[in-house]
Amino acid sequence: MLASRGQLRASFLRWALLTVPLCLLGLIPGAIWNADTAWFQALEKPAIFPPGAVFGIVWTTLYVLMGLAFALVCAAWGARGRTAAIVVFLVQLVLNFLWTPVFFGAFEITGGLAVIGVVALLVAMATLLFWKIRTLAGVLMLPYLAWVLFAGVLNFQFLQLNPQADGGFADSPADRVRIAD
Structure with missing residues (x-):
């Protein structure tokens, strides 16, 4: 053992001060693009919606758990697979942040489903990689994985219920103004 428990704890806390706020940045896209659009309000909602x-509470909690899991891995200097785990986590995080503007901003239900499908695969990979480095980090990722899978099912059901709305721009000025022939 090269570091004392106190040094390891301090390293984790320093990392957490960076990683938790980094993950919480995911709340910003939801504040910009959200369910308050006429397009989303007009969609038929799945029964499990x-x-x-719930979404604000769940995502805030998940981002904190993800940040803590990420901090555990970042603090595991010299652990086999650490770099790969960090890269996979960061890629999935960027794609996670991208889902909201794709779905709510571009009105792309199919695009959102593609993004969330890739996110789910990367979250599963990150969870396994984290688990190998620090079991607790993997455990902290499980609620996120479950929620992303649930969100993927929701996204799929939105597409099934609203195929005509995929790629629709119900909020655009062009949809509100019709020029006669």
Whole structure:
């Protein structure tokens, strides 16, 4: 053992001060592009669609757990697979942040489904890689993996229920103004 428990704890805390806020940046796209559009309000909602307030609570909690898991891995200097785990985590995080503008901003239900499918695969990979480095880090990723899979099912059901709305721009000025022939 090259470092004391106190040094390891301090390393984790320093990393957490960086990684938790980094993950919480994921709340920004949801604040910019969200369910308050006429396009989304007009969509038929799946039966399993939770109340709107649930999303803010769940995502905030998940981003904190993800940040703590990421900090555990970042603090595991010299661990086999650490670099790969960090890269996979960061790629999935960027794609996670991208889903909201694709789905809510571009009104692309199919595009959102493609993004969330890749995110789910990368989250599963990150969870396994984290688990190999620090079991607790893998455990902390499990709620996120479960939620991303649930969100993927929701996204798929939105597409099934609203195929005509995929790629639709119900909020654009062009849809509100019709020029006669």
